[in-house]
Amino acid sequence: MAFAHTLGGTRYVFDDLRALMARATPFRSGDALAGVAAASAAERVAAQYALADLPLRHFLHEAVLPYEADDVTRLILDSHDTAAFAPVAHLTVGGFRDWLLAEADTAALTALAPGLTPEMVAAVSKIMRISDLVQVSQKCRVITRFRNTIGLPGRLSIRLQPNHPTDDARGVAASVLDGLMMGAGDAVIGVNPATDNIETVQRLLSMLDEVRARFDIPTQCCVLSHVTTTLLAMERGSPVDLVFQSIGGTQGVNESFGVSLALLAEAHDAARAQKRGENVMYFETGQGSALSADAHHGVDQQTIEARAYAVARQYAPLLVNTVVGFIGPEYLFDGKQILRAGMEDHFCGKLLGLPMGVDVCYTNHAEADQDDMDTLLTCLGVAGVTYIMGIPGADDVMLAYQSTSFHDGLYARAALGKRPAPEFEAWMERVGIGATEAIPAALSPALIGLS
Structure with a gap:
């Protein structure tokens, strides 16, 4: 027509x-x-x-x-x-x-x-x-649960992203400690592994779960390996909280990621069978993935992105986030385009009933800088974004892109009157995070294995 x-x-x-x-x-x-x-x-x-x-x-x-x-x-x-x-x-x-x-x-x-x-x-x-987009997004409320409650009014959660270029456990643990000390990690402690090797994934899963359990942290952990690797880790008895997968808005995009709707359903059922928490899936998306995979079929990238949210919605995820500026300037050229895309994605995801986060980010060859990210972060905070990323120094040394730091999370919470997830906030008070500038004895680097 x-x-x-x-x-x-x-x-x-x-x-x-x-x-x-x-x-x-x-x-x-x-x-x-x-x-x-x-x-x-x-x-x-x-x-x-x-x-x-x-x-x-x-x-x-x-x-x-x-x-x-x-x-x-x-x-x-x-x-x-x-x-x-x-x-x-x-x-x-x-x-x-x-x-x-x-x-x-x-x-x-x-x-x-x-x-x-x-x-x-x-x-x-x-x-x-x-x-x-801000005004309507503010009115959308999506609440999910695992070991804590995400998406409540007046709250802003942070994914603690302690990536390491060689998946070194001590390096990951150091970043985890850094993030916890600045109130990050209530959304998830999530590591992007440098490789999809099953033994490495299992080792990271065990280390993260040991830290979480030892310090009784009311959060969830995730190693963002391919869904098939995570399924294998569950079969081998590894402590899997969340199943992660990048998804897209057409069948062809998902095939390029090596997944299908049936495979996602299988992973969802397997994770639910672990009985570790209520919402067990974590999805990432991003405008431009369909064009990268030559699977856009002449549809604009923002509409394809919104269609990815229908895939996510099917599996009642704990977390969804658009990695908005990650693919590069071929898809979102500058800070203005990244701002628009991030606000659209957040709006569309929330309106469809998803617990929407945004990785406020850009690549070094885009016409963007941290001032642009400050603008997007602030707009998203006012709009009621569910969570953002927390990365040491805002510079991911494994994925080689720029995002938001632990300090940026502190800024957003302070400027907008936001607080962490309630269970995580109570834990911070209990162990003394924020009470002084010193590392609380309960989080001694020696206990985490850093000394």
């Missing part, structure tokens, strides 16, 4: 929903690289007008990827909750924006989430300003 809008005497025609969504997207380098971006600002505005007039019901009848060709499309449409959708079923995309800003409250948004498709939330985000 074609769509059209006349602007300034020029009639703009968009061949199908996929083209309309792409042309309406605020400019980013990845869409230009894929050849789907609007040719001019005028065409973009015309597409946004046409998109605003589109009934939300249309997204249930025209898919950006064919039902018969893509299992993510089938998941989206087969799992759609018609009853939950009913309160907004009569609205256009523009009317939905107005409703979100003026009428919707937290209870209404929570009830609505199962009735929304990723394309619906991607569409409405395309006609919203940053302030709109």
